[in-house]
Amino acid sequence: MNDTMYFNIILIILGAFPTCAQRSHEFCLAYGCFDSSDTQLSVTLDGEEIFFADFKKGDLVWDSRIPTSIHMSEAYGYAKYYRTLCNHDLIYFKKDKSEVVTIKEAPEVTIYPKEEVIMEEENTLICFVKHYFPPSIKIKWTKNDVEVTSEDPFIKSLTNIDGTFYVISTLGFIPNEGDIYTCTVDCEMMDEPQTKFWEVDGSMYTAKTPDGPTIYFGFATFFGLVGVAAGTFFYVKAQQSDS
Known part of the structure; x- marks a missing residue:
């Protein structure tokens, strides 16, 4: 990924999230390839994912907060370049197996709601899996002992500073008293799968109100549009400066 592309993406993200301009930031491109699976590539800002490459579908998966109007189509071309580079490096380093160090780390798993739970409304559960290596892992969600979804989050895994990985899996749900x-x-x-439980306890959560969520959504939408406008402005200014 060349310097111009890095610069444009940084301006877009800082513009879409204006508070970012108030401090220094860490912008990171991480990629890796493995014998057992395909290449992984992701771009993060301060540990928050901007996009990751889905090589099976031949596309980038952008964070939902990044406006679609400013997604950079050429970014996938750079992702394919790094996949080729990584596979060449893998072949090279496999020649001398004495230098290969195999380190395996079991993950730590936590389950919790994304925000304060509101009864009778759509909420989100988060399963945070961290500190594992290699990035070959399976995640399964159940509701009352019935499987509702499963995934292989290889392409979504992000790297920690120590070389291990972490991933966030989410599940949308409408809480009912006693659901597990x-x-x-x-x-x-x-040695065996690790399972974390979360139970709906209506006495601990907020009851649905007729006006609160609607008002909150209105403000959220308004400020979101302001962020998009700022992001577009910075991107256009950057293009003009280059010309």
Whole structure:
């Protein structure tokens, strides 16, 4: 990824999230390839994912907060370049197996709601899986012992400073009293799958109100549009400066 592309993406993100301009930031491109699976590539800002490459579908998956109007189509071309580079490096380093160090780390798993739970409304559960290596892992969600979804989050895994990985899996749900949700993680580093439980307890959560969520959504939409406008402005200014 060349300097111009880095510069444009940084301006777009800082413009879409104006508070970012108030401090220094860490912009990171991470990629890796493995014998057991495809290449992984992601771009983050201060640990928050901007996009990751889905090489099976031949496209980039952008964070929902990044306006679609300023997605950079040429970014996937750079992602393919790094996949080729990584596979060449993998072949080179495999020649001398004495230098290959195999380190395996079992993950830590936590389950929690994304925000304060509101009864009778759509909410989101988060299963945060961290500190694992290699990035070969399975995540399964259940509701009252019935599987509702499962995924192989390889392409969404992000790197920690120590070389291990972390990933966030989400599940949308409408809470009903007594419902029990589980997130089960399985990988080769574990003797057996690890399961975390989360139960709906209506006495602990907020009841649905007729006006609150609507008003909140209105403000959220307004400020979101302001962020998009600022992001577009910075991007256009950058293009004009280059010309």
